[in-house]
Amino acid sequence: MRSRHVSQVIAVPPAVVYAFAAEPDNLPRWAAGLTGAEVERSGDTLLVESPMGRVTVRFVPRNDLGVLDHDVTLPSGTTVTNPVRVLAHPEGCEVVFTVRQIELTDEELERDVGMVQADLARLKQIVEREG
Template sequence: MTSASRYLSERIALPADAVYEFTSAPENLPRWAAGLATTVSKQGDRWVIGDDGAELIFTPRNDFGILDHWVRPPDGAEVYSPMRVIPDGDDAAEVMFTLRRLPGITDDEFERDADLVQADLTRLREVLESAQR
């Protein structure tokens, strides 16, 4: 079964390696990704987000800007989210997120999810660029 996807992105006026460094650290999520996590804690070798104890699993650190991650709620249903940081010249980057439409999601819910992800990406840009001023 295939699902629809929406590709969302934000250009950030910082080098890709700096964007990747900040974005790949799960402890930074509450600063920019409120749509995903308002709290993050390390429990042993696991990252746990939110009050319900969902597990967050990131792709291992890499030189390619890959930030794919999986959210595994306590019920075990896993959600995969592809994400990339790619260079845009030497002094900027584009952060790209693929929002996958889950089974049973209405058009309105999918639009709401897209708006939340875009707001998170915009907040990421604001946080990173304001730190450079």
């Protein structure tokens, strides 16, 4: 299994980016690779219609460390842990997302990396505009 790290520098303080990205209601605005539809909540679990089909998402509890790790349970039943960090950076912050090649061909991995890059670029655009 391979992993790819995708990052985006954002000219906004880490706490602002973390607060926006950690809010499940904001997911459809910036995480189109995960969901383009409204997020349904069932306790701590999010139910979303994704490009892969209906998936469940569970984020780690909110924290002061910038950790946005989340488990995505795919329609196949496989759970993928996605490490995500919002790190301090001299220009504001850097969001780092690790994409893992679980149940993916090399082509599918590259497609997913591209979707994460697009998602992080969208996150940057939104939080830099709304700050």
